[in-house]
Amino acid sequence: MSHVRRPVVAGLFYPGHPEVLRRSLDALLQARPLLGSPPRAMVLPPRSQARAGEAIASACTLLQGCASQLRRVYLVAESPYTGHDDAPHFDGHGHFQTPLGRLAVDQQRVAELVDELGGFTDDKAHDLEHRLEAPLPYLQRTLHRFRLVPALLPVGAARAATRLLQGALNDDEGLLIVVDQPESTLARRLEAEAATRRLTCQPVTEAEHGRPLALSFYP
Template sequence: MPNIRPPAVAGSFYPDNPNTLASMIESYLEQAEPVDKAPKAMIVPHAGYIYSGACAATAYARLQPGRSHIKRVILLGPSHKIGFTGLALSHAEAFRTPLGNIPLDTNAIASLAKLPFVEYLEQAHEFEHSLEVQLPFLQMVLDAFYLIPIVVGDCPAEQIEQLLELFYGTEGTLIVISSDLSHFHDYATAQRLDRETSDKIERLDYLHLNYDSACGRVPVSGLLSLAQKKSLQIETIDLRNSGDTAGDKSRVVGYGAYVIN
């Protein structure tokens, strides 16, 4: 029997009915502006779809020009369930969503396991939503592709940069970083803090990001370190919070969408 990681948050973060799920994502994508060229890397939020789906869609819609070209996705997101040091891989052969199975690039994953700060750690993947919520979007905007899912623990940005540099710019490869922004401030405070964080992201100033800036500060910092090294530019394409969508404005979570072209 194949080793498949089943969905952990279908029915809570997003619909578990495939038709309902596909329709929801389509409605978000239809609201986003089309572009002519797919980005090489992006940062997207990972909350429940009713809160952050529209924001995430502004980035995912930009992948549609690369629908048949993008064949591999490297997906990094923070750990919400367990604490560990380094980066966590999975032995799974595929990750499942209500829309079907996504095969993993097991050969590339095995090669990453040789890095001293990378290990297989199934517990990090078992219930983690930061990666899972990205998968249905990817299934909707891309044709067949292989996935390299990595849950990020405590590690320096330079280690993530080292890993990402192995793949950045290679033919048919996309990098996706999963992160929300500020958490549980009032609406006006969140807007101010998230604008400050976006300014730092655009300046590639990862040294001044902290956990209050973004729950995925570590993988975001790794991407910004790579962008700094390669003299890349990152663009903010959407910035909002749960008070703009389905949440109470007295206590919101911030969301941003960013791309590197």
């Protein structure tokens, strides 16, 4: 079994050529000002660069100011590939691959969460699901030394979702990213948990219709 999770949407959601991808991301990120404090959590849409690149870049650009503080990025999404249990499905690969290089998985933290939450590793689901891959190139251009904690949830797994979100938000050296639409059930669970912690929600809205495309939560 491979220890690297290979990209499945390179060339579809974002350019597959490393230099083209680098230039396109830098153009998106450099067009946005570095203002405010870094977020504790974000909701990013599982969309292509063509459809949501500006919104994702707007949310991610503030991460450039906290690159030295973050050791882990928790990537969480719902997926139909996990089945119907109420437990998180963690990635068991050692790395995630993108055209910009490999990102290491924090296997120690994954093992801790498997024990704490009753979850398990499920490489097959992660190989099939593209959602967690979508924001990776943006993170590679804004952060530097960090490890991934990738987790997929069965659709509607309320208990597992709540416990996983709480565990990620309790990590002072971690950033939580929910990869879903802002109006999704999982995003609303994060909003509710953020409200109990008195985090401020800031939407990134669509220019044409004013609909939120991404959310950031600040202390």
